[in-house]
Amino acid sequence: xxxxxxxxxxxxxxxxxxxxxxxxxxxxxxxxxxxxxxxxxxxxxxxxxxxxxxxxxxxxxxxxxxxxxxxxxxxxxxxxxxxxxxxxxxxxxxxxxxxxxxxxxxxxxxxxxxxxxxxxxxxxxxxxxxxxxxxxxxxxxxxxxxxxxxxxxxxxxxxxxxxxxxxxxxxxxxxxxxxxxxxxxxxxxxxxxxxxxxxxxxxxxxxxxxxxxxxxxxxxxxxxxxxxxxxxxxxxxxxxxxxxxxxxxxxxxxxxxxxxxxxxxxxxxxxxxxxxxxxxxxxxxxxxxxxxxxxxxxxxxxxxxxxxxxxxxxxxxxxxxxxxxxxxxxxxxxxxxxxxxxxxxxxxxxxxxxxxxxxxxxxxxxxxxxxxxxxxxxxxxxxxxxxxxxxxxxxxxxxxxxxxxxxxxxxxxxxxxxxxxxxxxxxxxxxxxxxxxxxxxxxxxxxxxxxxxxxxxxxxxxxxxxxxx
Numbered sequence: 001x002x003x004x005x006x007x008x009x010x011x012x013x014x015x016x017x018x019x020x021x022x023x024x025x026x027x028x029x030x031x032x033x034x035x036x037x038x039x040x041x042x043x044x045x046x047x048x049x050x051x052x053x054x055x056x057x058x059x060x061x062x063x064x065x066x067x068x069x070x071x072x073x074x075x076x077x078x079x080x081x082x083x084x085x086x087x088x089x090x091x092x093x094x095x096x097x098x099x100x101x102x103x104x105x106x107x108x109x110x111x112x113x114x115x116x117x118x119x120x121x122x123x124x125x126x127x128x129x130x131x132x133x134x135x136x137x138x139x140x141x142x143x144x145x146x147x148x149x150x151x152x153x154x155x156x157x158x159x160x161x162x163x164x165x166x167x168x169x170x171x172x173x174x175x176x177x178x179x180x181x182x183x184x185x186x187x188x189x190x191x192x193x194x195x196x197x198x199x200x201x202x203x204x205x206x207x208x209x210x211x212x213x214x215x216x217x218x219x220x221x222x223x224x225x226x227x228x229x230x231x232x233x234x235x236x237x238x239x240x241x242x243x244x245x246x247x248x249x250x251x252x253x254x255x256x257x258x259x260x261x262x263x264x265x266x267x268x269x270x271x272x273x274x275x276x277x278x279x280x281x282x283x284x285x286x287x288x289x290x291x292x293x294x295x296x297x298x299x300x301x302x303x304x305x306x307x308x309x310x311x312x313x314x315x316x317x318x319x320x321x322x323x324x325x326x327x328x329x330x331x332x333x334x335x336x337x338x339x340x341x342x343x344x345x346x347x348x349x350x351x352x353x354x355x356x357x358x359x360x361x362x363x364x365x366x367x368x369x370x371x372x373x374x375x376x377x378x379x380x381x382x383x384x385x386x387x388x389x390x391x392x393x394x395x396x397x398x399x400x401x402x403x404x405x406x407x408x409x410x411x412x413x414x415x416x417x418x419x420x421x422x423x424x425x426x427x428x429x430x431x432x433x434x435x436x437x438x439x440x441x442x443x444x445x446x447x448x449x450x451x452x453x454x455x456x457x458x459x460x461x462x463x464x465x466x467x468x469x
Contacts, residue, residue, distance in 0.1 A: 024043060026040065075172075110303055120253065124257070141174060143206040148213065189212075218260065312458075409422065
């Protein structure tokens with residue numbers, strides 16, 4: 001949904017001349033339009049860290065990237081908790097801002113769930129760690145505003161490793177009665193009040209929005225699909241605004257977990273449990289009474305399918321956008337330029353709204369479009385994001401489109417897509433991430449993606465999940 005600068009942040013970034021260039025890039029963990037996260041080796045101690053790098057505009061000291069960098073630094077400096085990733089240091093360089101944190105290599109929340117037998121009791125234990133991190137933030141009037149499974153990771157592969165909350169790029173510090181005008185969040189997890197344009201979102205309301213996201217994550221963990229599901233983002237947001245969901249009759253769930261979820265997925269944000277209250281809920285406190293019976297394998301499989309849609313299809317969409325014909329490229333750019341009124345090469349909220357009105361869509365649908373297309377979270381849409389989302393939108397529209405995409409990635413024509421082929425096609429993608437994308441889709445465990453597996457991923461096979469609802 002994006003997070004944009006709303007107020008200047010006063011901060012001083014301590015920078016030592018010998019320390020600025022003291023990190024050697026080992027590999028890339030993730031890449032965005034204006035940001036990348038790398039594994040960096042610090043030359044002074046030969047240790048590995050996560051380094052977030054944002055481009056710097058030398059001509060604009062009030063740029064969004066400068067605001068986001070300084071805001072994230074100031075917030076992370078005040079957080080010190082075993083369930084929150086630890087801030088190490090930060091630097092301002094002539095062309096970049098760099099934020100260094102402890103490196104977490106234990107995988108994401110979904111990875112841990114998929115490793116073996118998963119039970120409701122394990123879900124309760126993991127949820128407690130989420131709540132402890134969030135309570136620490138909320139006690140300091142800090143709201144995360146982009147809680148989702150990808151932002152909960154483990155420091156090591158050890159079963160005893162703590163889960164860590166990461167990525168405070170959209171976080172804000174605000175008193176309970178302080179109004180925050182900008183918006184943030186991700187599809188599936190965003191709270192209904194965030195989708196209402198004229199809702200007065202104070203610090204207290206944003207804390208409640210964080211708690212809604214926790215409710216969505218817990219529902220997802222025990223069902224394998226989110227409570228407000230849909231093939232398109234407008235369908236998802238429509239369901240969130242209505243707020244109706246149902247628990248599966250096919251999955252044995254305790255009355256405690258249902259009660260826990262129900263007290264978080266409340267339409268009125270003032271009536272949701274706070275983080276402190278949630279930590280006192282019986283489903284969290286009485287862990288020994290929570291069922292330890294393994295959740296059906298179908299739930300874990302659904303989780304894998306859900307994550308696959310969010311990761312692999314997005315990566316493929318970027319590649320297809322870069323391979324558009326000159327004619328298609330020109331046609332899309334013509335549409336883009338038609339509504340880029342000020343000619344700055346970006347579509348802002350007003351320009352998107354004008355474009356959507358032209359085709360009979362509402363202002364809310366314009367906001368939804370920005371949320372879907374704005375990959376780097378700057379609140380605007382650039383031509384690359386515009387093309388990538390067009391490619392994603394058409395990717396699963398027909399079997400022919402899916403087959404063409406498969407042929408592009410299957411470079412040697414052997415009928416399988418390998419990690420090396422994905423890595424070679426996706427610029428900046430590390431070997432580890434490419435292997436993970438393979439693992440997400442590889443149902444038979446042979447280390448490669450067959451056409452059948454590819455088809456299931458690209459067509460967003462949700463029939464199984466939908467039937468359970």
